Amino acid sequence: MNREFIDAEVWPEGSLEVLSRFEVDQLQSSGSGGLYPLLRRCMLAVLNADSHSDDARALLRMYRDFEVGFIRQDRGLKVSLKNAPANAFVDGKMIRGTRELLSAVLRDIVFTRNEILDSGRFDLLTSDGITNAVFHIVRNARLLTLPASVNMAVCWGGHAISREEYDYSKQVGYELGLRGLDVCTGCGPGAMKGPMKGATIGHAKQRIRGSRYVGITEPGIIAAESPNPIVNALVIMPDMEKRLEAFVRTGHGIIVFPGGVGTTEEILYLLGVLLHPDNENQPFPMIMTGPESAEPYFRQIDEFVRATLGADAQRRYEIIIDNPREVARQMKQGLQEVLQFRKRHGDAYYFNWSLTIDHEFQQPFVATHEAMRDLVINEGLPTHKLAANLRRAFSGIVSGNVREDTAEIIERKGPFEINGSERIMGLMDELLSGFVAQHRMKISRGDYEPCYVIK
Numbered sequence: 001m002n003r004e005f006i007d008a009e010v011w012p013e014g015s016l017e018v019l020s021r022f023e024v025d026q027l028q029s030s031g032s033g034g035l036y037p038l039l040r041r042c043m044l045a046v047l048n049a050d051s052h053s054d055d056a057r058a059l060l061r062m063y064r065d066f067e068v069g070f071i072r073q074d075r076g077l078k079v080s081l082k083n084a085p086a087n088a089f090v091d092g093k094m095i096r097g098t099r100e101l102l103s104a105v106l107r108d109i110v111f112t113r114n115e116i117l118d119s120g121r122f123d124l125l126t127s128d129g130i131t132n133a134v135f136h137i138v139r140n141a142r143l144l145t146l147p148a149s150v151n152m153a154v155c156w157g158g159h160a161i162s163r164e165e166y167d168y169s170k171q172v173g174y175e176l177g178l179r180g181l182d183v184c185t186g187c188g189p190g191a192m193k194g195p196m197k198g199a200t201i202g203h204a205k206q207r208i209r210g211s212r213y214v215g216i217t218e219p220g221i222i223a224a225e226s227p228n229p230i231v232n233a234l235v236i237m238p239d240m241e242k243r244l245e246a247f248v249r250t251g252h253g254i255i256v257f258p259g260g261v262g263t264t265e266e267i268l269y270l271l272g273v274l275l276h277p278d279n280e281n282q283p284f285p286m287i288m289t290g291p292e293s294a295e296p297y298f299r300q301i302d303e304f305v306r307a308t309l310g311a312d313a314q315r316r317y318e319i320i321i322d323n324p325r326e327v328a329r330q331m332k333q334g335l336q337e338v339l340q341f342r343k344r345h346g347d348a349y350y351f352n353w354s355l356t357i358d359h360e361f362q363q364p365f366v367a368t369h370e371a372m373r374d375l376v377i378n379e380g381l382p383t384h385k386l387a388a389n390l391r392r393a394f395s396g397i398v399s400g401n402v403r404e405d406t407a408e409i410i411e412r413k414g415p416f417e418i419n420g421s422e423r424i425m426g427l428m429d430e431l432l433s434g435f436v437a438q439h440r441m442k443i444s445r446g447d448y449e450p451c452y453v454i455k
Contacts, residue, residue: 004086005063009071009078010094012103019077023110024070035109038219040068042109042236045222046101047081047088049229057404059223079106097229104141104234111140112238130362134237134245135351141235143214143250148349150339152214153331154184154251156266157191158259159225160440168291168324169194169257175328177202177211181335184251186243187215187234188225191257196230214250218243221262224402239364240395244269249352252338253285253331256317258294260440261401261432264301265394269361271305271313272387278356283341285334286317289327297438304431308390308424309383360388367396367406369413372452377420393418393428400451401442407451416452429454 019027030036044066048059069080079102088098116122116133123129138144153176157169173183173195183199185192196213203211215231218240227234237243244266248254254270256263267288274284288298298319305313320327341347347354365371375389396416399406410416418428432454435441441448 005065005083006081006086006089006092008081008084008089008092008094010081010099010102011078012099012106019070019106019110023114024072024077026113027068027106027110028070035113036068039105039109040066042105042219042222043068043081043102044085045226046098046105046234047085048226049088049098049101057407060404095229097232101227101231101234105236108137108141108236112137112236115140116238127357127359127362130242131245131249131353131357134242134249137237137242138235138246138250138351141233143233143235144350145212146350150252150335150342150349151181152184152212152251153181153195153253153255153335154247155191155195155255155257156186156247156259156263157194157257158263158440159188159190159192160260160442161190161258162293164291165258165294166190166194168289168294168322170198171324172255172257172289172327173198174202175324176331177204177208178206179328179332180206180208181328181332182212182214184212184214184216184247186225186262187217187227187231188221189228191259191263192225193228193230194257195255196228200230216243216246216250220399220403223404241362241364245357245362248273248284248355248357250350252335254287255327255331256286256288258290258297258440260435261394261397264431265391265398267301267305268309268387268391268394271309271316272361272384272391273355273357274316275309275313275384275387276356276358282355283334283337284316284355285331285338287320287327287330287334288317289320289323292322295321297434300431300434304427307427309387313383313387358384358388360385361391365392365395367399367403367416368409369416372396372416372418375418375420377418377424379421379424390428397432397452410451415450417455418452419455425454 026035027039028036044063065083067082071078071080088094122133124133169191176183177199183195185195212233213230214233215227216235216237218237237246248270256267290298302319342349375393377389400410400416436448
């Protein structure tokens, strides 16, 4: 496919016009400790919004001549772009929303490196230290607004979904918008874009101004799931685990649309967290929903949860099929329970401090052949540890599907091996085979070649 390119100079939005020389040197350096490769990758993803491909390697090859630079002027700092995707511009001028997202990239990359990872202020080996780091990143991104309301519906779901499922997610978003709820998603296409698009219409009809469409992503997947242009508050977390924690601490309830392995990872994460004894009485509405054609998909997910995590896990969610209005009603009602709970306990509305997240769910998991092979997945584990390791297995498959560095390793060494008890491996194989048959693994055309082998 032919692509158009453009060279441009843009002013960052907000306070990022002023960076220290040290910070600019960090951003320009591609050597050890330099941030340029990360900056270039994330900025290219933002400029490539609304992409219809989830092949990160193809994107990076297509724009291999894309460059980012900085120009110091008396008024502040300008960003120079060479060979950038032309669809980010209108008549030679960058779309304002895209410019805001570019500024968010700059903000989060600089802040996370200097204030979180290198400052020594946060003990990232402890649960409290990790949660504190998540809080500071989302606060710096201005996600924690005052006065705060309990109205943030987090929407999870796949980027490789059918048109019918996308339209359904949009209708649910519309019903949420009519009820004054804001939307937070993983910020990409598909079920991450649909609810936001629908909510914009609902908010417009209700004359609601200042609505928030929050996108939370991380560097490993941003190239494959480019932020959609409706997002007006983007935050880039340093890894998947902190991204997931940001979802459940800043959101007030979860709606799950059809998806694939990434959505299953998110479901297992949330259920594993909610199954912790400390969270037994904490209200956290979770609804799985889709059109009538998605009922077999959710039935398969439900059966997998029952067979692996048990009936207690099933009680933490509700499945509503082909009824967007009821989904929105139930979510609105659930958020009222969350509001009353936080009032009684004096908890913040903007960040869920009281939710206990086990350390098993906070430690970054890097998908390697050794790490995937060494995962312990059997019935002898406590439920929360089984959920944590199942989550890691699905996370590894996501990495193999969408991360270009992981895909290159798999090309050299072959697919990941996933081991475990015969019963659970059979359940996983059946679930994953269903995702492949339903084309839920990747958008990119062609037969899907699994990056894993179930042993």
